[in-house]
Amino acid sequence: MPMNNTGGTEIILENCAKTFPDGTQALEPIDLKIKAGETMVLLGPSGCGKTTTLRMIAGLENPDRGGRITFNGDDVTPLPIERRNVGMVFQSYALFPNMSVEQNVAYGLKIRKLPRVQIAERVGEMLDMMHIHELRNRRIDQLSGGQRQRVALARAIAIRPRALLLDEPLTALDALLRERLRSDIDALLRSLGITAVYVTHDQGEAMALGDRIVVMSRGRVAQIGSPRDIYHKPQNAFVANFIGSMNRLQGRASEGRLEIKAGSLPWKGKQRGTVEVLFRPEALSIVNEGEANLRGTVATSFFLGDRCRLVVEGICEEPVIVETSGKLNHAKGEPVYLKLDPDELMVVE
Numbered sequence: 151m152p153m154n155n156t157g158g159t160e161i162i163l164e165n166c167a168k169t170f171p172d173g174t175q176a177l178e179p180i181d182l183k184i185k186a187g188e189t190m191v192l193l194g195p196s197g198c199g200k201t202t203t204l205r206m207i208a209g210l211e212n213p214d215r216g217g218r219i220t221f222n223g224d225d226v227t228p229l230p231i232e233r234r235n236v237g238m239v240f241q242s243y244a245l246f247p248n249m250s251v252e253q254n255v256a257y258g259l260k261i262r263k264l265p266r267v268q269i270a271e272r273v274g275e276m277l278d279m280m281h282i283h284e285l286r287n288r289r290i291d292q293l294s295g296g297q298r299q300r301v302a303l304a305r306a307i308a309i310r311p312r313a314l315l316l317d318e319p320l321t322a323l324d325a326l327l328r329e330r331l332r333s334d335i336d337a338l339l340r341s342l343g344i345t346a347v348y349v350t351h352d353q354g355e356a357m358a359l360g361d362r363i364v365v366m367s368r369g370r371v372a373q374i375g376s377p378r379d380i381y382h383k384p385q386n387a388f389v390a391n392f393i394g395s396m397n398r399l400q401g402r403a404s405e406g407r408l409e410i411k412a413g414s415l416p417w418k419g420k421q422r423g424t425v426e427v428l429f430r431p432e433a434l435s436i437v438n439e440g441e442a443n444l445r446g447t448v449a450t451s452f453f454l455g456d457r458c459r460l461v462v463e464g465i466c467e468e469p470v471i472v473e474t475s476g477k478l479n480h481a482k483g484e485p486v487y488l489k490l491d492p493d494e495l496m497v498v499e
């Protein structure tokens with residue numbers, strides 16, 4: 151039985167800056183609106199202020215004077231974590247190592263003095279939801295990393311929090327486990343309809359889990375948008391370069407044409423004169439000579455299993471990255487004929 155009374159908390163941060171006592175300004179004033187029931191991912195390089203933002207939402211840090219945080223319109227700014235009713239999951243599990251799985255999951259419910267029968271019922275429900283029922287009597291120090299993180303999630307949602315706050319919960323796990331738990335977390339968040347804020351520096355995780363992503367850079371919000379918007383319509387050079395792989399070429403744009411080193415392309419942009427154009431590897435496809443608008447030479451080829459990543463020279467000043475099916479083999483020095491989709495060209499200020 152999914153719990154259905156947890157969703158529905160809209161979280162708003164207004165003018166929330168953070169300066170630490172040592173003078174470090176971790177965050178410039180930011181405004182953020184997290185819709186009820188959505189999963190908002192905070193993504194960015196180390197030190198950009200993701201964790202600080204999450205900790206402010208949790209009530210573990212206060213914003214600087216003038217900052218305000220509301221949950222469904224209630225001003226929670228002065229409230230400490232224990233009065234905000236949020237569930238938290240960290241990279242390191244923060245579980246009680248000597249207690250059993252069941253006792254860990256029940257902990258927050260005991261503190262809230264729920265009747266014993268209700269606690270047992272809720273704990274059972276959580277263990278089922280996280281697929282750890284058979285581990286209920288084990289001690290935490292007898293569990294694997296992935297199992298511990300399942301317990302941490304079960305414990306966090308058992309209290310029926312107003313929001314679930316996750317700080318790099320998968321970072322310590324190996325790739326296969328990470329992927330499996332990621333899809334379980336996704337299913338969990340969807341079925342609960344809970345508002346979740348998820349901190350990660352992993353783009354794949356952000357794309358897979360986020361309804362929207364906040365890309366952060368140096369204590370500021372660089373862009374907020376759906377994973378598709380962030381990927382296809384980066385608003386600035388930071389986001390363009392931080393997310394995914396990006397190719398760049400310089401050229402001279404005139405009405406309808408873009409002249410580059412390797413030839414000329416159709417041009418739909420408004421810019422004229424010298425331009426720098428960005429495009430994703432998938433904007434390029436390898437074609438027969440007759441269909442090609444570009445010709446290059448393979449400099450390096452990386453076999454990635456499901457696909458092959460080629461570094462191609464001769465198109466423009468910098469080499470470009472091209473992705474192809476893993477079945478094809480392209481040797482160094484081989485010529486390649488490419489078609490660049492003019493609709494995929496971006497100019498980012």
Ligand code: ATP
Nearest residue numbers: 170172174176195196197198199200201202203351
């Ligand atoms: P990471 O991915 O490495 O955890 P992050 O994006 O979560 O990075 P934060 O932990 O929010 O970044 O830190 C933002 C900035 O604030 C960093 O420069 C960090 O060194 C600084 N900072 C964090 N906590 C404190 C503190 N208690 N005192 C002083 N500076 C701090």
